[in-house]
Amino acid sequence: MPEIKFGTDGWRALIARDFTFDNCRVVAQGIASYIKNQGVSKKGIIIGYDNRFLSEDFAAEVAQVLIGNGIKVFLFKKSTPTPVTAFAIRLMEAGGAVMITASHNPHPYNGIKFIPEYAGPALPDVTQVIEEEIKRVLDGGRIYELELSEAYNLDLIKEIDVDKEYISHLMKAINKEFFKDNNLKVLVDPMFGAGIGYLDRILGDLGCEVRTINNYRDPLFGGSMPEPTDAILSDLKRAMNTYKADIGLALDGDADRFGIVNKEGEFITPNQIISLLLDHLIKTRSFRGPVARSIATTHMLDRIARRNSLEVIETPVGFKYIGECQRERNCLLGAEESGGLSIYGHIPEKDGILACLLTVEMLAQSGKGLNELMLEFEQEYGRVVSRRLDLKVKPLEKAEVLKLLKAYEPKTIAGIKVSSVLEKEGKKVILEDGSWFLMRSSGTEAIFRLYVESENENRVLEIQKEVLQYLELA
Numbered sequence: 001m002p003e004i005k006f007g008t009d010g011w012r013a014l015i016a017r018d019f020t021f022d023n024c025r026v027v028a029q030g031i032a033s034y035i036k037n038q039g040v041s042k043k044g045i046i047i048g049y050d051n052r053f054l055s056e057d058f059a060a061e062v063a064q065v066l067i068g069n070g071i072k073v074f075l076f077k078k079s080t081p082t083p084v085t086a087f088a089i090r091l092m093e094a095g096g097a098v099m100i101t102a103s104h105n106p107h108p109y110n111g112i113k114f115i116p117e118y119a120g121p122a123l124p125d126v127t128q129v130i131e132e133e134i135k136r137v138l139d140g141g142r143i144y145e146l147e148l149s150e151a152y153n154l155d156l157i158k159e160i161d162v163d164k165e166y167i168s169h170l171m172k173a174i175n176k177e178f179f180k181d182n183n184l185k186v187l188v189d190p191m192f193g194a195g196i197g198y199l200d201r202i203l204g205d206l207g208c209e210v211r212t213i214n215n216y217r218d219p220l221f222g223g224s225m226p227e228p229t230d231a232i233l234s235d236l237k238r239a240m241n242t243y244k245a246d247i248g249l250a251l252d253g254d255a256d257r258f259g260i261v262n263k264e265g266e267f268i269t270p271n272q273i274i275s276l277l278l279d280h281l282i283k284t285r286s287f288r289g290p291v292a293r294s295i296a297t298t299h300m301l302d303r304i305a306r307r308n309s310l311e312v313i314e315t316p317v318g319f320k321y322i323g324e325c326q327r328e329r330n331c332l333l334g335a336e337e338s339g340g341l342s343i344y345g346h347i348p349e350k351d352g353i354l355a356c357l358l359t360v361e362m363l364a365q366s367g368k369g370l371n372e373l374m375l376e377f378e379q380e381y382g383r384v385v386s387r388r389l390d391l392k393v394k395p396l397e398k399a400e401v402l403k404l405l406k407a408y409e410p411k412t413i414a415g416i417k418v419s420s421v422l423e424k425e426g427k428k429v430i431l432e433d434g435s436w437f438l439m440r441s442s443g444t445e446a447i448f449r450l451y452v453e454s455e456n457e458n459r460v461l462e463i464q465k466e467v468l469q470y471l472e473l474a
Contacts, residue, residue, distance in 0.1 A: 004134050006127035008318045012102045012111035015053060019110045024058050027112050028065035029143045030134035031098060034126070035071055040095030040117055044072035046160075048085030049100035050194040050254045052110050053219040055079065059100045060148060062112070066098075067151045068144035077159045079194045079217070081255030082113065083351035087169065088162045089119040090347065101194070104227035104252040107220050120323030120348035167202055173346055174357050175284060178365040179206040186210045186360060187245040187261075189236040191226040192218040195255030198353050203360060211243050226252050228259025228339060228352075230267035240265040247363060247370065249356040257339035258352035260359055262370040271298035271386045273359060274335040276370075276377055278304050280362045281332060287344055292325035292334040294318070295425055296438050296451045298386050301335070307381070316425045317440065323348035337386065337451070384434075385460050389450040391473055398446045404471050405439055413437070414462035437463050439471070448473070 004011055004027060011027060013019040035041050045066055049059040056079070063073045074092060076085070085097050096116045102109035114122050114130060122130075137143060151157045186208045190196045196217070200210045213235055214222060224232055228250035236248045240261055248261030260268045278291060278301055290311040293301050305312045313329065315321035322334035326348040335341045340350030343358070366373060393401060405427055410418055413431055422428040426440025435454035442449065450467060454460045468474040 004131065004138075006114075006122070006131060009103065009121055009320070010099075010101075010111050010113035012105055012109050014108050015110050019058075021058070021061050024061045024112070025065050025143050025145070026137045027134055028062040028098070029069070029137045029141070030130050031062075031114050032066050032069035032071060032144070033133040033136075034114075034130045035066075035095055036069060037129075038095070041069070041071045043093060043095035043117070044074055046085055046088045046092065046094050046097035047073055047075045047100075048080040048082070048088070048097060049076065050081075050102075051079045051192060051196075051217045051219065052100075052102060052253070053107070055100045055110060058110065059098075062098050062100070063151070063157060064145045064148055065143060067148075067156045068146040071095075073151070073157045074160045075157055077161050079196075081194045081198070081251075081353065082115075083256055083347065083349050083353060084162065084166050086115050086119045086347050086349040087166050088160065089115060089117060091162055091165055092160070099254070101254040103254050104225065104257060106225040115349070118327055118348065120327065121318070121320035123320050123324060163198075167198070169346075170202065170354060170357060173343065173354060174361050175365070176206060178284075178361050179208070182207075182364040182367060184208045184247065184360060184364055185243065185245045187236065187239055187243050187248045188212045189214050189228075189233065189239075189248065189250040190255070191228065191250060191252060192216065192221050193226045193251060193253040193255060195251035195353060198255065199249055199251070199356055202353075202357060208360065211239075211245065213239050221253070228252050228257060230269075233259055233261060233267060236261050237265040237267065247360060249359070251352045251356070252339070255352045256350045258341065258355040258359075259339060260356070260370070264371065268370055268374075269337075269386065270335075270339040270341075271300065271337050272374065273355070274298070274333070274341055275300040275304060275381075276362060276373060277341070277355070277358055278333050278335075279377060279381070280358070280365070281343065282308050282310075284365060285332075287332060289330045289332040289344055290325070292322045292329070292331045294322065294336040295422070295428060296388075296440070296449075297335060297337040298384060298453060299434065299436065300381065300384050301333075303381055319350045322350075337388070382455075384453050384455060385457050386451070386453045387460050387464070388452075389464065391448045391450060391468075393446050393448065393473070395446045398441065401448060401471055401473065402441060408470060410470075413466055414459060435459060435463060437467055439467065
């Protein structure tokens with residue numbers, strides 16, 4: 001079988017091929033060994049799971065192994081978003097959490113995330129140790145288990161539901177006063193995932209008129225995948241016209257990423273939303289702190305931060321690094337271009353539910369639509385266009401492209417002088433006019449991702465074309 005490796009955010013694999021009950025037990029034993037070695041087993045471990053096929057059964061399998069290792073388990077009564085699972089760690093002062101989810105991946109996949117006791121994504125120093133423990137199990141190590149029926153009798157497992165406490169926490173993170181005089185019409189699409197029932201409940205309590213679509217469990221995700229992107233949110237965009245809503249909100253499969261559609265049924269990119277939200281937070285909150293963004297995320301955040309004398313911290317791709325900044329540097333905002341966001345005072349884990357609530361709060365406070373807000377924002381800060389291309393290559397071609405990328409040392413791109421080159425993750429080239437591109441490879445697939453940002457669409461296309469031609473990917 002393929003080696004069990006933790007990627008950007010956990011281990012994911014095809015159900016029945018590699019994501020099996022046997023392999024689930026192997027990973028659970030690796031996590032259990034890590035937990036015991038860290039000396040936090042007495043605190044107990046949270047176990048959450050999403051709406052995917054057999055997720056609750058895989059969660060039970062993990063529970064049996066953890067309990068067999070003498071670790072008390074707090075198991076959610078129902079499918080639960082990743083941010084809620086992470087929140088439960090802090091609420092219950094647990095030693096960490098295991099989340100059964102493949103997030104936004106297609107329906108044939110499932111996965112396991114380990115969230116340490118700091119309630120944010122596990123950093124490489126954690127996952128590497130877990131991988132070593134998993135290898136020991138695969139090399140003949142023992143898996144310890146205890147039947148759940150016996151565990152219940154021995155009070156080693158407790159079923160939990162922390163929705164009330166989580167929602168109460170979110171109500172403190174947003175400004176409820178802004179909603180008093182604005183009866184906004186909101187359309188919510190949880191994409192058949194674990195985020196069902198959160199946004200509609202919270203926004204309804206805040207006085208919004210809320211409609212929902214795709215708000216029941218479907219392990220096939222309507223024949224698509226639970227990723228809130230422009231190409232996939234066709235249901236939400238169509239329904240916006242039907243319901244005449246002011247804004248459309250979407251969550252991915254485990255509700256840690258967000259997607260936003262305006263009242264005209266147009267998708268607004270995460271880069272645009274997080275820029276608007278940073279400006280909104282600066283104008284409506286008194287706290288000040290750094291802004292953390294990934295290397296692939298819009299530099300518009302830098303422009304806003306400079307205008308307001310805030311530091312910007314650039315991290316590698318992966319919210320785990322942003323979460324680390326939040327924990328250590330008290331960031332006002334941490335965000336990434338793929339739809340991950342958290343703020344000061346919240347858990348150091350991306351939370352799509354929070355991001356959607358803040359976006360509606362912004363509309364309620366301003367009394368304006370997204371298009372109007374974006375126009376005002378451009379008048380204040382200018383405009384940038386950000387695009388990402390995912391380029392599939394044959395496995396044998398990946399090494400050749402990496403070789404070309406390493407040797408790529410342009411003096412100009414699209415007729416503009418190169419200002420600086422960063423090579424800490426792929427290759428990022430920044431031009432004198434502020435335009436930039438980043439080319440990086442996926443750690444687990446034969447895919448390259450090209451991110452480009454510039455002042456207009458034509459310049460973006462010029463940069464894309466020149467880079468792809470050099471790398472022989474045109």
